[in-house]
Amino acid sequence: MPLSPAVIPELRRLLGPDGLVVTPEGRMTYECDMHTFYKGTPELVALPRTTAQVMELVRLCRRERVAVIPRGSGTGLIGGATAPQGGIMISTTRMNEILEIDLANRSATVQAGLINVWLSNAVRDRGYFFAPDPSSQMVSSIGGNASTNAGGPHCLKYGVTVNHVLGLEVVTGAGELARLGGKVADRAGYDLTGVTVGSEGTLGIVTAVTVRLLHTPEGVRTALAAFASIEDASEAVSAIIAAGIVPAALEMLDAAIIRAINEGIHAGYPTGAAAVLLIELDGPQAEVAAQAERVAAICRDHRPLAIRVATTEAERTLLWKGRKEAAGVLGRMTANWLLQDAVVPRSKLPAIMREVAAIAARHQLLIANVFHAGDGNLHPLICYDERRPGERERAIQANEELLAACIALGGSVTGEHGVGVDKAKNLPKQYAPADLNFMARLRRAWDPDNIMNPGKLLPSHPACGEGLRVGAPVRIPSGAWV
Amino acid sequence: MTSALGERLRAVVGAEHLADGASAAVDGVAPRFVARPANVAEVSRLLGLAHAEGLAVAPRGAGTAQGLGNPPTRLDLVIELGRLNRVVEYEPADVTVSVEAGMTLDDLERVLGKHRQVLPLDPPGWRARTVGGVLATNASGPWRFRYGTGRDALLGVRFVQADGTVTWGGSRVVKSVTGYDIPKLLTGALGTLGVIVETTLRLHPSPECERSWLLGFASLDLARGCLAALLDSALQPSRVEIVNAGTLAALGEPVTAAALAVSIASVDAAVAAEGAELDRLARAAGGGARQLADDVWERYGSLFAGARGVRLRLACLATSVTELVALVDALAHRHGLGARVGGCAGLGALTAVLEGECAPDAWEPAILGPLRDRLEGEGGSVIVEQCPLALKERIDVWGPVDPQALALIRRIKTEFDPTGVLNPGRFVSRL
Amino acid sequence: MTRPATVAARLGAFSGPDLPDPDGLRSCVHCGICLPQCPTYQILGEEMDSPRGRLYLVRAAAEGRLDITPTFTRHLDLCLGCRACETACPSGVPFGRLLEATRGQIERRGRGPARRALETLIFGLFPHPRRLGPALRLLALYQRSGLQSLVRARGLLRPFPRLRAMEQLLAAVPRVGRLPALVPAVGARRGRVGLLTGCVQRLLYPQVNAETARLLSRAGWDVVIPAGQGCCGALHLHGGRLDEFRRLAGALAQAFPEALDHLVVNAAGCGSAIREYGHWLGEAAPAAALARKTRDVTELLVNADLPLRPVEAVATYHDACHLVHGQGIRSAPRALLARIPGLRLVELPESDLCCGSAGVYNLLEPQMADRLLERKVDNIAATGATLLVAGNPGCLLQIAKGCRARGLVVEVLHPVEVLARAVGP
DSSP, X not given: OXXXXXXXXXXXXXXXXXXXXXXXXXXXXXXXXXXXXXXXXXXXXXXXXSXXXXXXXXXXXXXXXXXXXXXXXXXXXXXXXXXXTOOXXXXXXXXXXXXXXXXXXXXXXXXXXXXXXXXXXXXXXXXXXXXXXXXXXXXXXXXXXHHHTOOOTTHHHHOOGGGGEEEXXXXXXXXXXXXXXXXXXXXXXXOHHHHHTTSTTSSEEEEEEEEEOXXXXXXXXXXXXXXXXXXXXXXXXXXXXXXXXXXSEEEEEEHHHHHHHXXXXXXXXXXXXXXXXXXEEEESHHHHHHHHHHHHHXXXXXOEEEEXXXXXXXXXXXXXXXXXXXXXXXXHHOSEEEEOXXXXXXGGHHHHHXXXXXXXXXXXXXXXXXXXXXXXXXXXXXXXXXXXXXXXXXXXXXXXXXXXXXXXXXXXXXXXXXXXXXXXXXXXXXXXXXXXXXXXXXXXXXXXTOOBSTTSSSOOOGGGOTTOOOXXXXXXXXXXXX | OHHHHHHHHHHHHOXXXXXXXXXXXXXXXXXXXXXXXXXXXXXXXXXXXXXXXXXXXXXXXXXXXXXXXSOOSOOOEEXXXXXOOOXXXXXXXXXXXXXXXXXXHHHHHHHHHTTTEEOOOOOTXXXXXXXXXXXXXXXXXXXXXXHOOHHHHEXXXXXXXXXXXXXXXXXXXXXXXXXXXXXXXXXXXXXXXXXXXXXXXXXXEOOSEEEEEEEEESSHHHHHHXXXXXXXXXXXXXXXXXXXXXXXXXXXXXXXXXXXXXXXXXXXXXXXXXXXXXXXXXXXXXXXXXXXXXXXXXXXXXXXXXXXXXXXXXXXXXXXXXXXXXXXXXXXXXXXXXXXXXXXXXXXXXXXXXXXXXXXXHHIIIIIHHHHHHHHTTTOEEEEEEOOHHHHTTSOTTOOOOHHHHHHHHHHHHHHOTTOOBSTTTSGGXX | OOSOOOOOOEETTEESSSOOOHHHHHTOOOOOTTGGGOHHHHHHOOGGGSHHHXXXXXXXXXXXXXXXXXXXXXXXXXXXXXXXXXXXXXXXXXXXXXXHHHHHHHHHHOOOHHHHHHHHHHHHHTTOHHHHHHHHHHHHHHHHTTHHHHHHHHTTTTTOHHHHHHHHHXXXXXXXXXXXXXXXXXXXXXXXXEEOOTTHHHHHOHHHHHHHHHHHHHTTEEEEOOTTOOOOOHHHHHTTOHHHHHHHHHHHHHHSOSOOSEEEEOXXXXXXXXXXXXXHHOTTSHHHHHHHTEEEHHHHHTTOOOOOOOOOEEEEEEOOHHHHTXXXXXXXXXXXXXXXXXXXXXXXXXXXXXXXOTTTHHHXXXXXXXXXXXXXXXXXXXXXXXXXXXXXXXXXXXXXXXHHHHTOOOEEEOHHHHHHHHHOO
């Protein structure tokens, strides 16, 4: 149902004169997240500063039966913060206050729009950090991280966002304010905090997050190991994990990515290697030292070209900058891309990397790889140029085959990016209709009128949810890029 | 009628796996039957039958935590999951395992130990408990300080809904955001949304070396100072427990006002180095550290498992633990009760066992009320995990639940089990 | 011939020469890493006032999905052109050039009457020392006559924020002496450099030019200072007046002799614009050759062999956008200051966040400029420094105004002035 213009004065009263984006030009900039393939322009964009305003917004949307699309910093990779069915987008960027830092209880409470790395910056001097570190952490919001259950390189050791969220303040699709969990994590009743994390704004909109802070480890060691083949690197990863070592991070980058990172960020990664492992160990000094020796020994067993250990904080920072901004260097590599986020069991890493190479060869496409090897969480980047006839179709086909291969090995459709619009159609590959039906009914309990981020997270196929209303078809971008 | 139902249940599980319910009473409410299904399909058929017949069902693992929850409002059938005890898939290099819910943690430990891996869930009496039971009750032990609880371990879950529908949630890999996190929903839900039948669990490498120390203090204030210093240090203990004098006495350790029991798990050299640092911290705080025997944690757990008396699960801020230990001790002393208190000091998750004579009517005003009043402000809670029936009939074992959260909990329960097949009356707010 | 052959073309809503480069637009992958670095995004928290959002609008116009509407223009006008986004961008999006090309398109379409009048005033004065000089002398009269105090006391300019902004910037107009055409090297001769005297620098901070010449000569450089040199065109470039910019650039190249080791610039905005000559005029143009020789003064003086006496003070350094983001110069000025004995250098929080000056931005967009200035002054106050050092006259004017308004006792100096104190007369 299109939005009634009569609500605009009401919204202005609620949000103030600068709290509403109504111009077509302004709204256009909110039509997509990082996955620009999916577009959907909101009818209005609201920029609240308080939870009370968000609650009033959701109530108004429920009354008007229009969609609510939560948006943090718009860095998602799944078309999650788009408005394919119109509606009101609620941007949390102005809700960026740190509400409380309680180091004695190792926790902090922040508004949803606070940028991830700002929290760590605020407590670093006192020896603490916020562990979830998605590569977007210098811009993505903690509310967005919670809504997508973001991962990141260091979740190998420290766990993903949900393992660090103690509590949430959330406005449900019914327009009710719920305070779930809190600094005291154990509560009687269902783990509603755990369910809301990763729900991609389909149950409600997160307005504040209480998180666990960790003490900075005593020792950190970061090293690069370069290999002549992706297979050697993959075998080394599986061997490290199987040896009972839990590195803080264990990342793999292939030749194509290394080249782009060196150009874009001047990270100085070794050239000429087919694959590089970025390995970080942290913890008590003695433990780090012992494990570093074992990791080095395992790498040496897998025919490394070079092993380089960062000796200064500046070197370590530069190694990580290269990895963290890898997504951003895409623009240097390819005109268009498809990005996978599938996960395979860690022992299957060598097998799936062989399959990736075979698929790339079969479709004559460059598939670049930069991913969380220690978790088995792949990010194959399928490069194509839609101006060349047939390439887009080949890329889509390669994408499908790759996903099927991951699922066949016992994997998951998405490890950390989420489902959004992009992967909704793939859920039936991992779940039976009964499983999806359960999820659809869970959603209904929170959002009885299906106003929260409709068209995301669950497939809209009728077989998948008796309780799911089928929304309008997703609008695909009008007109290709010049 | 009863015999007709018995026939149909026998047809599902076989005569030798269906028993009369008299011996399986939950809080004095005896079911008509106890069924011991052999596999997921049988669980599904049992629940399908129950749903169609309007029966009330209580799932049961090893039966060690049947005291948790309010008394059931109805009970017809207990489904006992002990025969679902197989390893479904275990590839050590994945550092995950898939097992059926009825497997005991002791059996699982034997499987994992061969590969130097561990499922770090160690609630009191864990060896006898089943995987499904520990998850459904969200039970935890000292290791939670380092490894978290069931919500952090459970990656994927197969469960049978109230109408018999077999459902899967989550994944078999360590990282997945494909759809809602159903494993979180099932963890701690006491089987009210479905019966857990199979789980995929995140494992950890067994530490090469783990040693424990007891840090005794003449006063709770000194213990509090040491705890704050420990938590603010770069030490990475695997357990940080606080214990009161009653627990120390029961352990046969020198009795002080309070003590911290701390474990370090790492490589040998790191354990030695951190142990020395721990000793330094304890001395600086006015106490001392003494190494504990390796079997201390088994003995410690047994103090809180099974047990007679009244067992409380207390949740508070880490900064409140010493004060809470003092409050429990004071209330117990005032009413002539013995108290053993212990729990994760770093996360504010305590267990208290109170023993002695106290009239059922007196508990609410004498013990529960003051504790809940103290904890309400900081979002803490007191759950009565176990108590005599006479007491249970007079209290709400779960305590109050935030009204907005409760509204959501009700809607979820109503969505999935509108007729109340699963554990009716036992969960929060007597759902 | 100072301008490369351009073929008239169309690109969606854009047309004619100087189209925004489609490959440049395409290289933005919409990752958003630029957002927290953008001053207007920090203040407003709106996508369309972020680099990613602005690029998205330009791209939409290039795709023909959007016309050059007043709202489009508004969001591009609000950009400071500080290029902090370029520093942050892992994909190497040439934001500054895309912005300038887009502004060129906007200018060609024409502006509304109020904006046009203001631009006429600004562009009629600033880049023309011969006009700006007399105007400033009038202003000096205005100040000394007491009229300024009267105007300020009565708040007479309050209804005219842009005029008020202009009026408030000017503290005291100095009397300007003329520099000789050549200042010869003292001691061992290292080479020969040209000195750009700039428009604003020459009139408002003549001592910075004088000290630059003196210190360079003390460091062994012959310093050539052509009297006839004009404006570098920076303001025109940033304003999208690309044809005038090219004309000025060509003339500047003519004004300097070819046999120079370096062209030394002590105004960040000028240095940054000159380094763009090759892009806008073609790498073969004489102006491009001049651009390749261009160095910021701190780059030449950072390692100069100069006797340094202590300067006892606590200083903090503000990164002028067009030094740090426009030219990638972050460490040289800090290293130069760090060499001075007695000077304690404390890091300024958000040192590379724009102060709001941004060429003539503070005249055109006084409200946003003031909000950024407030934040800058907050940060300066938090350091406790008594010296604020910055390498651009626009920043010096703006920050001095902010400190004055706050009553913050901070001396606002160019790095060359601080060095000059250490070197002594």
